[in-house]
Amino acid sequence: MTPIIKVNNLMFSYPNGVVALRNINLEINKGEIVAIIGHNGSGKTTLVKTFNGLLKPTSGEVLINGVSTKNENTAKLSKIVGYVFQNPDDQIFNNSVYNEVAFGPGNLNLKKEEINKRVLNALEIVGLEKDKKMHTLDLSLNKKKLVTIASIIAMNPEVIILDEPSSGQDHEGTVKIEALIKELQKNHTVIIISHDMNLVSKVASRVIVMWDSNLIFDGDKRTAFMNSDLLKKTDVSPPIITQLAQKIKGFRKDILTADEFIDEIIKLKK
Amino acid sequence: MPRTILISYIERDSLIHKLNPLTKLTALICVIILAFILGPVNNLILFALILPLSYISKLTWDVFKPIRYLLIIFAILFSIQGLFYPFRLTPLYTIPFTNIIIWKEGIIYAAEISARLLVMMVYGFLFVLTTHPGDLVNALRKLKMPYKVGYIVLSTLHVIPSIQMQVETIIDAQKSRGLDVSGNIIKRLRAYVPLLGPLFIGSVQQAVERTMALEARAFSADCEKTSFRQTVFRKRDRNIIIATVIISVTVGVLSWIY
Ligand SMILES: Nc1ncnc2c1ncn2[C@@H]1O[C@H](COP(=O)(O)OP(=O)(O)OP(=O)(O)O)[C@@H](O)[C@H]1O
Ligand SMILES: [Mg+2]
Numbered sequence: 001m002t003p004i005i006k007v008n009n010l011m012f013s014y015p016n017g018v019v020a021l022r023n024i025n026l027e028i029n030k031g032e033i034v035a036i037i038g039h040n041g042s043g044k045t046t047l048v049k050t051f052n053g054l055l056k057p058t059s060g061e062v063l064i065n066g067v068s069t070k071n072e073n074t075a076k077l078s079k080i081v082g083y084v085f086q087n088p089d090d091q092i093f094n095n096s097v098y099n100e101v102a103f104g105p106g107n108l109n110l111k112k113e114e115i116n117k118r119v120l121n122a123l124e125i126v127g128l129e130k131d132k133k134m135h136t137l138d139l140s141l142n143k144k145k146l147v148t149i150a151s152i153i154a155m156n157p158e159v160i161i162l163d164e165p166s167s168g169q170d171h172e173g174t175v176k177i178e179a180l181i182k183e184l185q186k187n188h189t190v191i192i193i194s195h196d197m198n199l200v201s202k203v204a205s206r207v208i209v210m211w212d213s214n215l216i217f218d219g220d221k222r223t224a225f226m227n228s229d230l231l232k233k234t235d236v237s238p239p240i241i242t243q244l245a246q247k248i249k250g251f252r253k254d255i256l257t258a259d260e261f262i263d264e265i266i267k268l269k270k
Numbered sequence: 271m272p273r274t275i276l277i278s279y280i281e282r283d284s285l286i287h288k289l290n291p292l293t294k295l296t297a298l299i300c301v302i303i304l305a306f307i308l309g310p311v312n313n314l315i316l317f318a319l320i321l322p323l324s325y326i327s328k329l330t331w332d333v334f335k336p337i338r339y340l341l342i343i344f345a346i347l348f349s350i351q352g353l354f355y356p357f358r359l360t361p362l363y364t365i366p367f368t369n370i371i372i373w374k375e376g377i378i379y380a381a382e383i384s385a386r387l388l389v390m391m392v393y394g395f396l397f398v399l400t401t402h403p404g405d406l407v408n409a410l411r412k413l414k415m416p417y418k419v420g421y422i423v424l425s426t427l428h429v430i431p432s433i434q435m436q437v438e439t440i441i442d443a444q445k446s447r448g449l450d451v452s453g454n455i456i457k458r459l460r461a462y463v464p465l466l467g468p469l470f471i472g473s474v475q476q477a478v479e480r481t482m483a484l485e486a487r488a489f490s491a492d493c494e495k496t497s498f499r500q501t502v503f504r505k506r507d508r509n510i511i512i513a514t515v516i517i518s519v520t521v522g523v524l525s526w527i528y
Binding site: 075076078079082090091094095104107151 | 440
């Protein structure tokens, strides 16, 4: 099976000379849920922008379903790879919530009723049915983020990329986003970029770590969270519960959830 | 992070950069007045003088880059004036197999205007590229220009690159949701038109927010303002101003007489 995204020796530099990606190789398969983590400016956003053709490789290649992005435009790739921008203000440009979400499906050559159906469905998934007539400028940051996600869901791409979905969200918002990602995972390949290790440990199975324009780790999330050198380098700390478990003698070092923690306590008692 | 910025200051260590902004402003005004007085040939000579100046300012080709935007205007000027100039008398060329005539007077008129535009454009750019906007505002304030007017000047200089960046961001957002803007100019224009509304509303909202940010940092406080950037008016500034004015007046008067 061809991977849905395949990256070969990708290098990318911005016109002003900043080298943002160096020699990146990776494969993402259908149905996976991958988290990309790394410090600010490490190249995460740049990397995913090459997946939908917003940025073209300076050298190397990005293959989407086996086809190089080199001669494809973003409009066409957006049908396969949906990218939710890091900053909602960079993405939202329509007046009403409804129009914003309808913009994408409007470019897919669909019938009016089908567009309407998709918009309402997407708004329902993110829980914004009631706000469809709101002006986008009047939305809270929470809701802006949800609108940007809905506008990609409405296009129904195979891959959905969420760039820092929980940034600027309060606790309730984060919980909602977490549930939303699990929902999306049922029908899509999902890539999230996040600094929130609680979220990452809960939704992702595979973690990619970026550091200073390089990909320095790609593998299972437990292995990543046990590797303290790796984490120190990228300036992230594992979830609190993992940190706690790592401090207790005799505990497994790769605990990620409360349930696993309790299992350890029971095992130790015996 | 800036991407493609049309007009902005480029930091270099050069004599022209170090001049007081008022010196450069005076010289720019002299050049603009001269451009209106001089005929096309002399204007081309004036245009050629930008070469040593841009060499001294270590900018090399940056001053000339905006000329490509003028080319379209030149094309329109020459074709419209060449064909329809109101005081046409002398046919210059008849396009074969048609009775379309290109008129000499129209071409001369178009050449005059083009040469003027060319001169004003490159010198204007030399000024903008070598003068930090903050220094300009500072220098103007030393001439007792009100602080608020200074801010208006400064923010206007920022507006063009910032709007350009916003447009690019929105286009990226549109492309990411399936809008095809490749190749076709009509398609691209059609994509730009719906942008104007949000862009305008966004700018107003930004302005309101910026006002609050400024007030939160005592923008309207009733006291003497000091500045981080220092502009100095040296002796050589005085000399250059005197020399430029004298030369410009002489050249202007001479070309007026002959
Ligand atoms: N448009 C641009 N032009 C020039 N350089 C850029 C541009 N966008 C980003 N960069 C630079 O490229 C590098 C990688 O940026 P990128 O946005 O991919 O990082 P990131 O990992 O997403 O960071 P963050 O966590 O802050 O979102 C940074 O050094 C950044 O300054
Ligand atoms: Mg980013």
